[in-house]
Structure formats: structure tokens, C-alpha cells
Amino acid sequence: MNKTLTLGAVVLTAGLGASTAMAQSLNVVCSNEQAWCDLMAQNFEIETGIDVAIVRKSTGETLAQIRAEAGNPKVDVWWGGTGDPHLIAASEDLTVPSGVDVSGQLGWSQSMTEMSGGKAVGVHVGLLGIIYNTEVLAEKGLEPPACWRDLAKPEYEGEIQVANPKSSGTAYTELATLVQLFGEDEGFKLLADIGRNVNQYTKSGSAPGKATARGENTIGIGFMHDMVNLKKQGFPVEIVAPCEGTGYEVGAVSIINGTPNMDSAKKWVEYVISAPAQSAGLEVGVFNIPSNPDASTDPDAPDMAAVKLIDYDFATYGASDTRARLLDRWEAEVKGAGGVVEE
């Protein structure tokens, strides 16, 4: 009898903790590098006095979470990460227009904001590029690639790594870039030719760059700002801006639909597009291109003026139906065509 009561008491005590409510402050999900997330939150707190709780999650994870939480969100703002998921969130009404003035921002930031109906404000640009490991390339006696078409050369068989566009936004940007550069049929043919040289379609978009840096792979495709980071860490790599021109992603910040902290959330958006906030990125090695023309950048960061860029059509290639069609075609014509040399 006593034991029965003890059992009950334990159950009760354990359960009573259930009534824990949350304190009010700004909850931010950040899809940038951890150090950059922490620094921005710290600076924002100093600047505005608003208490910020920040957590880092990848864009896919964040989108899945805000979808599941729709109607009763636990997150106020989503900052950083590639623009496509932000655009999807905007089209699904998971985010709301921030009403922040973006007229002082660079053109691509303004057009991103316009395209999403003011829901996703562009904060940075990342350029697509090619990375190769100088040591492995020399060991194998290969020429470095300079263009997208070079990647289809037979001597690179088994030397190239790229992410799977079905799991990685980076790789989808690459697919859409090649389709826009060469036209859809020609683009898929090139992708299939490159596919014959690919040793692994990685899950994560940044994995090919990292594998290349460590000599696990010879040539990788990904975003240049990640590659600059690897090079600065001391890995024997070189970065190539493809000669035909390249595509890019626009990172964004969005306010979650249903947030109880709209005012603070708006302040966050205003703050992250200001010049002093964006310039602080230099302290923690952020190498993408900031949206505020007055923000300072690292001399080693990719320079938009020096790289040939395509006119990336986010409206078309970000739309869910185009995406589904291109990915199905990729599965059938590129992945299905074989060419992955190692199992």
C-alpha cells in the first residue's frame, strides 16, 4: 500500500514540471554558421536591449519545424540560409511581410524582398564555384578545371564530388544554374556527362568542399564562401569561378507568421540589414556578400563584380512545380544514367 502511494507520488512529481511556461523574448532560428549566429545575437542585444535566444538549425530542418508548428509558432524570426526555403515558406504563408524599408539595400536584396511580397528580405549572396585540391591534382597529373564543361572531361573520371539536389539546396542551385546557362536539354546532357565522373552524390551541400579540402576527393562543387573558409583554414585548395558564368543563392531573413513579438522581430530584421551589423561578420570569417552596400567585406571574399554571373531566375526555378519536374528529370537522366564509379 505504501509503495503504491510512493509510486503515485513519483509519477505526480515528475509530471508537475509539465506546467512550465516560456519566458517572453525574441526567439531566433539561425541557419548561418554558429559563430556568426552568436555574434549577431550578442550585438543585437547590446544595441536594442531586447533579450534574444538563438539556435542554429539548417534550412531544411527549420522549414520542417515551422511547417509542423504552423498556427502556434515557437519561433519569431528565421535568419540566414539559402533563399529558396525562405521563398517556399513565404508562398505557404508561414511567414509574414516585415514592412522593413529595403531601399538602401543592393538590387538583388530588393528584388528578393519584392518577389516574396516583402516576406523574405535578402541579406547576403553566395556564389556557386568549383574547388580542387592542388596536391591530389598534382599527384594524379591532371589539369585544373576552369569551366563547367571541363568537368565532363573523361580524365576526371571518379574525381568529382557534388551534392544530391534532392537533399541539398546547394546542388539544386547548381542544377538550375546549368539549365539556365545551357538550356534545359543541353544542361541535362552536361549534367549526365559530369555525372559519369562523379564518385559520390553527397547528402549535404557543403560536404564536397570539405572532402576536397581533406584530400578525400579531387574536385568539388559548392558555394565559394565555404571554399574561402576552407582555404583560409590552411587546406591546399584553389577556387574557380566557372568561365561560362555561374549562379548564386540569396540568403534571407523572414518573420514567422503568428509571432507574438512582431515589434522585436521587426527590429531584428532592420538590424541584420544594417551596415554595422553586417560588417561584424568579418570578425568570425563570414565570406558571403552582404546586402548593405556600406558593409565592409574581406579582401579574399568572392567579388560579384569580378565573377561572370547569370541572371538567376528565382521566381521560375524556386517554384515547387519546376523544382519537382527538374528533380524527377535529374533522377531519371543523370542519376539513373549511372556513372557513379564506386559503390
Add this chain to the structure above:
Amino acid sequence: MKRIAVFWLVVGVIGWALLPWYLTEGGFWRFGWLADMSGTNISALGAALTGKPWLWLPALGFVGAALSLGLARSQLATARGLFASGTAGLALLMGQALLIGTRYGVWEAENPGIGAGAFVTAAALLFIATTGISGLGKGRGDAFVTGLVGAIVALVAIFVFFPLTFILVRAFELKGGGGLGFGEFLPRFLSSNIWGIGCITGGGSCGPAINSFLLGLSTAAGTTIMGLMFALIFTRTDFRAKKLLRVLTVLPIITPPFVIGLALILLFGRAGTITEFFSWAFGWEKTRWLYGFHGVWLAQMLSFTPIAFLVLIGVVEGVSPSMEEASQTLDANRWQTFRYVSFPLMRPGLANAFLLGFIESIADFGNPLVLGGNFNVLSTEIYFAIVGTIADPAQAAILSITLLTFTLTAFLAQRFWVGKKNYATVTGKADSGRHAALNPVLRWTAYLLALPWAFFTMVLYALIIFGSFVKLWGYDHTFTFEHYLRGFKIVVRNGVHFTGAAWDSYFTTLTISAIAAPLTAAVGLATAYLLVRQKFTGKDAFEFSTMLSFAIPGTVIGVAYIMAFNFPPIELTGTGLILIIVFIFRNMPVGVRGGIAAMSQLDRSLDEASIMLGANSATTLRRVILPLMGPAILAALTYSFVRAITSVSAVIFLVSARHNMATSFIVGRVENGEYGIAIAYASVLIVTMLTVIIAMQLVIGRRTLRRADRIEAH
């Protein structure tokens, strides 16, 4: 029976009439609600009087219970009344919570997330019902047993089945938002994208289902064999460095995800140290063999062998030496003794170790992600069906069902193999023989398999520690403290300030794991006790349902938990509590398996003796069974503590800015290529966990099964 029922009746009425029914600002334990018992802190009685009349409903259960206690003329009538009113009260409580509110939209009204009062009321109603059941003569008329069954069934229902229905039902979604239906389920479920067998027939690659299945079998077989070898060395040989070996067998489980994979890449990758050496010494071509089945299998062997060992050590130790002595007295040699006496008695342990290995392997996410290459398994496919460039929850649900099918099959196969034999060897009778030593062949096999493996583990960990002290692991080996300083800097000026980037998540992780571990062990072992010692209808289904949450990939659990617990009646997202709960129900099965294996060795006559001497089942459990369960308790505690610290896939969705976990911090750093700080953090965690485990071992100590555990001289 009556006294217990009256007690719960009083508790329930207090909970309903006085405690705050809904979630309170600042939490129950701050007692802020005592000062102001209106507004959001109002009790059900108060709310029922002021515009929320549906809150009278749960109280009907108490009225019924009071009537049955006061009016019923026979014991049996009281019991029936208690059961009926408890169940009805619970049903009314759940009905009003689910149907009235803004979410499920049957009746729109403000009915926020339930809090302390509702919880106490529900628990009281549940225990009134179970007390009634015991009065009907079920569970040997023992209110403790029926209460325990009721509590565990209720918890599993709320925290496993309820969330899972949210995600599994999506498997039946029709394309284009056409509602639900079976039309598309079967073709998608049986699709060759999942079940392709190209790798066996020689035409390309296999589907993720086949890959997962083959990987699971290989890992389970491998880890069970290695675990048995280690257990034999520990209990049946006089090997000198047992202590060191013990630490080595524990290391891999306390290693945060990705770290083993990274270390393997640095050793065996195309540019790895060992690969470079063979290329230099023998001119072998550097290949990428590690990326794929072999690499994942190797990493899983390293990660999961300790789990098999933890399950097996208790069982191998428990095999009675008298049996072995009897066998030898009857002129059997050492091999025959092992083969025909000891080994068959280890069956429950082997089967449980195999089952755990298989389930762990197919649900593992970190290793396939790092080392999988083009080898796709279900767990990673599920993850990317949810977070990939095209979110496809239906596909994720279908793949999860595939995974569950495997688990169910493995579970049934295990039941079949263990069979209905009796494995009890700890009988309480004089039992003071010597354990038979292993025959030389078996001893040397054990040494040859286990020792190189231990050495390999050692090298791997030396490498990890090394990696945390150098600038750029693999390239620039200048000695540095930089990574530790960035993560764990402490400034002592005007008091102590923890300024390092990792401290926040470190403290959160330790707190949450420390709370979750004893609860996990308690729930797990209580379940094991019910399964082994009690008889009740639906026991097999009950047993399988406790395994469910473990078998489902963390990603699915994570999303399911958000879907289920982000809205009233149970609103938990964003709190630390949801993390504790997910850990309890995800890791509970290990406590269950270990508990079952250990308990099936304890002879029932021990319980019976205790009961005959007048003890009830609760006392028997505490004074007789628990003391004999030392290793199982230790294993359950250790494992649940460690898993709470190292698990990653489920928590990715559940961590919030206020409650961030160490693994999600580490994964973020790994994604960003900052291996230095990730490994430094991992090393700190490893040291922390090792300290805790050693401390627990000292506190809980060894069980004394017999006067002395002796092993016959070689």
C-alpha cells in the same frame, strides 16, 4: 483496496478543485500561482463556475468513485464502480481536452494547454480505475501491479502512440491534397525505389530497405559476437587488464555522433594515415572503399558493440557455476560445458543483444550520413524526405513503416528463438561453485577477436584526443589549446564567468540528461518487471509497443513530437521537458531489454518465498529483485544518461534557443568544417560521461550473487 481508492479520490479532488488546471506562467514549481489563483492560474472548479462548464465533466468520475465507495454493498460492486467511474472520468477529461479548443475544431472555445491540475486529476482517475481492476481480482488482486501497468500503458499511449499517429497517417495521404486513402499506399510501399535488389542480382544498387536490412543483420551479428567475446573475457578468464578493457568497451557509446566517423576517415579515408602508409609501403592504390557499406558497418561495430556487451555481461555473469560444475562432474569437457550448458543459458542475453544491435543499426543516422557514400539506408532517406529540397512527409511515413516492419520481424524472430524455456539460474539456493574456465580454443578466439578490437578502439581515441589539441587535424599539427579556450573559457574576475561558446549547451545537456536518466531506467525496469513477472492480457502487444519509439528514426519522432505537442491540450514545444520526455521514451527500451534479460535469470521461487513471508509485490520488487538487478540498473542508467547526451536526430527539431543541446552544437560545427572545436567539445563530453559512469559504478556497485565469483584455474 478501499484505502488506496480513498487516497486517490482525495488527491484527485484537490487537483481538480485547487491546483491550476491550465499551464501557468513561470511554471508550477515557482508557486507564483499560489498568490493569484485566478486568470490563467485558475483551477478547474473555478473555471467551471466562470464560463467553462465542460470542466465539470472530469469531476463526474470522482462523484462516481465516491458513490461506489460509500454505497456499494459488496467488495466486487465497489471494484466495478471504481473501475467504471475512473475510466469514465478519464474519457470525459480527454474528450473535453481534445474536442473543445481551437485545434481539432469540434467546438471552438478557449481551452489552453493543460497544466498541473489536469495532470493530477488524470493520474488520480487512472489510479482509481486500476485500483478497481485489482479489486476485480486481476493482477493477483495487487493494486501496485495494476497501477503500474495502467501508468505505463497511459504513458506509452500519450508519448509514443499519440505523436506517431500524426506522422504515420500521412503515409496514406493522396497526392494533390485529396485526403487519405489506401489507393496510393501499396504501390508506393512496394516500389522498387525502396525494395530494389540490384546489388544482389548484379544490376546496380539496392533500395534503402534492402541496404538497411543487410546492414542491420551484419551489425547485429558482429556486435553480438564481439560483445560475447568481451563478456567471456571478463567473467571467464583471468585476463589482467580487465579494468582498462572495461573503459574501452564503454568509450564508443559515450562518443558523440560523427566523431567516430571523422576519426575513421582520418585513418582509412582516401587521404587517411593508414591508407597513405600502405600506399607508400606497398604501392597500393588509394581508394575510397570506406565510403559505403564497409565504412558504415565498421563505424556501427565500434559504436554498438558496447551495447551488446552491456546486455551480455549481466547474463554471462548470472549463469550459475553450479550448473557448470555439475556438467564437469558428469565428465563433460570445457567445450562441452560451454556449448551445452553455459551457452544455452545465455540465449535470452544473446537474443536481446542481437535485437538491440539490429534495431540500433537500422535506426542509426549519424554514421550513414558521414560514411554512407552512395549507400542509401532508410534512416537517411527518411531524414531527407522531411528536410530535403522537396519535403515529402508521405514518403517519410512510408519509409518509417518499412523500418517498423523490420523491427517487428526482428522482434518476432527473437521471441521464437528464445522460446518458452526457463532460463532462471539465480535461485537463491546455495550456489558456490566455480565458473568453468573457457576451453583453450574458445579462450584464444576471444582474445584474438577482442584484443585487437580493443587496441583499434584505443588508437581511434588517442587520435581523437590528439585532434582536439592541434590546429587543423590532418594538416597542421601545431599544438594548441585554442579549441578548448573557444568552447570552455572561464573568466575569474568579479566572480566566475563561463564565457566559452559551449558552456550554455553543456549545462543544459547535463541537467536534462541527469533528470532523464533515472526516469528512463525506472520506466524501463518497471516495464521489464511487468513483462517477466506478471501475467496480463495483451502482454505481447504491450511488449512490442514499448519497443516502438526506439525503432523509429529520431527524425520522425522529432517531427511527430512537434505535430502532437505544439498545440493544446498538451503544449510542450520549446521547453526542456519535451527533451526529457523524448529521451525517456526513446531510451526506455534498452532498460526494458536489459531488465528482461537479467530478470529472466532470477528464479520465481525467490518472489514466491518473499510473497509467502507476507511481503507484497512492491516490497518484493524493492527488497528481493532490485538488489539482484545491480548490473541491469547500472546499464539502464548509464545507457540512458549517455544516450541523452549523444543522441542527435530526434533533438534537432526539439532543441530551442533556450534549451540547446551539446550534439546539435557539435553538428553545427562539423557542418561548418570546424572539426577542432567539435572534437574538443566531444572530448570534454567523453571525460564528463566517463567520470559519471565510474561514479555510478562505485555507488551501485556489484551484486553479490554468490559468496565469491571464482573462475577455475587454467
